[in-house]
Amino acid sequence: MIPLYHDFTDETVLVVGGGAVGARKASRFADEARIVAVSPAFDDRLLELAADDNGGGRSGVDLVRAAPDADAVGDWIDRVAPALVVAATDDAAVNAAIEAAAGERGIMVNRTDVSAGPESDGRDANSVIVPATVDDGSVRVALSTGGASPALAKALRERIETEIEGAGAMASLSGQLRAELKARGIAPERRREAIRRVVRSDGVWKALQKGRSYGREEADSVIEEVLTR
Ligand SMILES: C[C@@]1(CC(=O)O)c2cc3[nH]c(cc4nc(cc5[nH]c(cc(n2)[C@H]1CCC(=O)O)[C@@](C)(CC(=O)O)[C@@H]5CCC(=O)O)C(CC(=O)O)=C4CCC(=O)O)c(CCC(=O)O)c3CC(=O)O
């Protein structure tokens, strides 16, 4: 499995099953995508999500009360035309039918009730795993145990949370600096060396905690040292 980052802006995610798991997945994807959740009953978290989906530039969360059986899930996929389907019912036969119907249509599917494919040595080609994630600004860590232990994915995510603190500010500063060095016409080898030093400098990381201008000052001295050698 190869991890990739996918932008769901302007896309729809169909979540079938409105329990705790369906609610967690819907809430994750609602940051970007329009959500259509289909279920005979909805977790409180999904009801809240749908109620305040007008704020924050979200694309919206639509709740549809229905309980499609295995034969009907294909029609739901055709009607909603999602980029991704999340199979999150507590009915394994329905989840399996969703996976099959999505597969026939070449649509990504996240099956929440199994860790691997039928042969247990892999998932279907279009079957995706939702990783545990940590964000700091534009920096995003995604973590999977290959389905072996979601609880471990969560525990590791909690550890990494403190580890990447400040990475967003560093990404933003070093991104600006590399653009500036390019614009100044600094030779590529020097430029790369300077940026590599900046992102590894404890001094710059520490200074950034005080504020961007302190980080900038510290980074400038690291860069000058490289350029004047
Ligand atoms: C395969 C996968 C499919 C998918 O959903 O994409 C899947 C499958 C299953 N999860 C199960 C259980 C739990 N899942 C969690 C938590 C998370 N599960 C997530 C992802 C994934 N779960 C994918 C693999 C990810 C990987 O590769 O590691 C996370 C990371 C992301 C997210 O869901 O948002 C999120 C943590 C988010 C965070 O906090 O950062 C907890 C912990 C808890 O709740 O405290 C438990 C209980 C403890 C335990 O059982 O481990 C069960 C058994 C159900 C049962 O027993 O009936 C199955 C089915 C099976 O294993 O067969």
Ligand SMILES: NC(=O)C1=CN([C@@H]2O[C@H](COP(=O)(O)OP(=O)(O)OC[C@H]3O[C@@H](n4cnc5c(N)ncnc54)[C@H](O)[C@@H]3O)[C@@H](O)[C@H]2O)C=CC1
């Ligand atoms: N991937 C993950 O992280 C985890 C996965 N699971 C698995 O995910 C599944 C769901 O877990 P929970 O949300 O805790 O269960 P739940 O029982 O709280 O929710 C299931 C939801 O599916 C709905 N549903 C049932 N039949 C349906 C149909 N035909 N169409 C649409 N909706 C239907 C129910 O009304 C209910 O709202 C379980 O099979 C469980 O094994 C459980 C924990 C974590």
